[in-house]
Amino acid sequence: MAAKTYPLLPVEEAAALILQHTAPLGTERVRASEAYGRVLARELRAPIPMPPFDASTVDGYAVLSTDSSPRRQVLAVITAGRPVATPVAAGTAVRIMTGGPLPPGADAVIMQEYTRQEDSTVVLQRAVRAGENVNPRGADIAEGQVVLTPGTPLGPAELGLLASLGVTEVEVYRRPRVAVLSTGDEIVEADQEVPYGAIRDSNRPSLMAAVREAGGEPLSLGIARDDEDVQRRLIRQGLEQADVLLTSGGVSVGTRDLIKPLLEELGTVYIGQVALKPGKPLTFARVGERLAFGLPGNPVSSLVSFEVFVRPALRKLQGHARLHRPTVEVVLEHDVRKTPDRTEYQRAIVTYHPDGTLRARTTGSQASSRLLSMVGANALLHVPPGQGVLPAGTRTRALLVGELLTA
Numbered sequence: 001m002a003a004k005t006y007p008l009l010p011v012e013e014a015a016a017l018i019l020q021h022t023a024p025l026g027t028e029r030v031r032a033s034e035a036y037g038r039v040l041a042r043e044l045r046a047p048i049p050m051p052p053f054d055a056s057t058v059d060g061y062a063v064l065s066t067d068s069s070p071r072r073q074v075l076a077v078i079t080a081g082r083p084v085a086t087p088v089a090a091g092t093a094v095r096i097m098t099g100g101p102l103p104p105g106a107d108a109v110i111m112q113e114y115t116r117q118e119d120s121t122v123v124l125q126r127a128v129r130a131g132e133n134v135n136p137r138g139a140d141i142a143e144g145q146v147v148l149t150p151g152t153p154l155g156p157a158e159l160g161l162l163a164s165l166g167v168t169e170v171e172v173y174r175r176p177r178v179a180v181l182s183t184g185d186e187i188v189e190a191d192q193e194v195p196y197g198a199i200r201d202s203n204r205p206s207l208m209a210a211v212r213e214a215g216g217e218p219l220s221l222g223i224a225r226d227d228e229d230v231q232r233r234l235i236r237q238g239l240e241q242a243d244v245l246l247t248s249g250g251v252s253v254g255t256r257d258l259i260k261p262l263l264e265e266l267g268t269v270y271i272g273q274v275a276l277k278p279g280k281p282l283t284f285a286r287v288g289e290r291l292a293f294g295l296p297g298n299p300v301s302s303l304v305s306f307e308v309f310v311r312p313a314l315r316k317l318q319g320h321a322r323l324h325r326p327t328v329e330v331v332l333e334h335d336v337r338k339t340p341d342r343t344e345y346q347r348a349i350v351t352y353h354p355d356g357t358l359r360a361r362t363t364g365s366q367a368s369s370r371l372l373s374m375v376g377a378n379a380l381l382h383v384p385p386g387q388g389v390l391p392a393g394t395r396t397r398a399l400l401v402g403e404l405l406t407a
């Protein structure tokens with residue numbers, strides 16, 4: 001089987017083309033308690049105001065701010081959750097704790113620290129402004145206000161907000177199911193004997209973890225020998241079970257590279273190579289509504305291609321408002337050699353310095369077989385094509401793929 005020849009697409013063009021072929025999956029209702037990490041599909045308006053009542057923000061005495069008498073009779077005590085209907089009028093006060101609902105008539109709370117209680121009366125040691133130490137009903141959130149928009153991932157703050165509003169079920173996008181297949185006669189399972197010339201499968205665990213990080217549900221299709229029928233069967237199986245198929249290996253121009261011709265046979269191949277190092281042989285196809293990515297075999301190439309091309313697509317499938325990681329400008333800490341014909345995404349460590357700059361250093365040898373170049377990296381440094389080096393001190397762009405470090 002021989003593959004067609006494909007134009008070498010610039011990275012941005014290929015990434016945009018993939019997103020054009022990607023649309024959000026359907027939605028489902030889930031319990032809020034199970035919704036961590038899911039992406040909200042519908043706008044959410046507050047069904048109630050927050051706080052739901054005028055609440056005291058301190059421990060003190062609820063009073064009438066217009067009353068000028070320094071001494072007030074204490075009529076009752078309100079603690080959080082235990083409201084009292086006793087009205088406050090001139091010459092009276094109600095003792096109140098933080099979070100307690102203001103009694104009728106009162107319009108302010110004087111902090112306990114500015115009072116002295118003598119038996120059943122309290123002496124105010126300073127004047128009180130109207131509204132002082134009161135969080136009025138609806139001050140945090142107005143009833144009907146839009147509090148969450150579609151495309152928002154549900155994290156700790158969002159889940160707390162849902163609970164505070166009494167929202168226990170939410171409409172979220174379905175997680176993409178992603179079938180992951182490794183290919184190659186030399187590839188063996190990590191727990192198997194490794195005969196001379198064989199290599200353990202590192203791409204499947206890497207890619208399955210990357211799928212999880214991107215919010216997808218990975219499914220393993222195992223390892224396929226470099227055999228047309230075996231690969232065809234597993235690719236079909238993956239496309240039946242999942243929304244997205246990821247293969248690794250078998251997309252170059254070797255005699256046993258079968259992924260491109262198989263995807264041509266089963267669907268439509270839109271991308272056959274990109275001007276990116278590492279990751280040139282990236283292949284992207286659609287088979288009906290399903291997406292198929294033929295990622296390169298080299299461990300670093302497959303992970304970098306995942307980051308640049310697959311991750312944004314998985315986020316688009318699950319309705320994320322933000323598809324891309326942040327791109328920042330960094331200052332090179334050392335000379336970086338360029339590649340003549342392709343943009344290179346070098347794995348780098350970006351550190352924030354006290355002078356306000358982000359500085360980048362690469363993770364050493366950038367061989368595409370060297371997974372250690374990816375370990376600990378928090379950025380992919382854009383190195384434009386050309387001759388010679390980018391000298392230390394040059395400003396260039398970097399895609400932040402992990403946590404920023406501080407110097």
Ligand code: AMP
Pocket residue numbers: 182183184186187199200201202203204248249250251252254296297298299
């Ligand atoms: P290929 O494109 O299939 O020729 O693979 C390119 C290189 O990546 C070869 O050195 C393969 O042995 C290696 N490789 C392919 N698949 C994997 C895998 N799943 N895990 C680790 N290395 C792999």
Ligand code: MG
Pocket residue numbers: 183184185249250256297
């Ligand atoms: Mg191979």
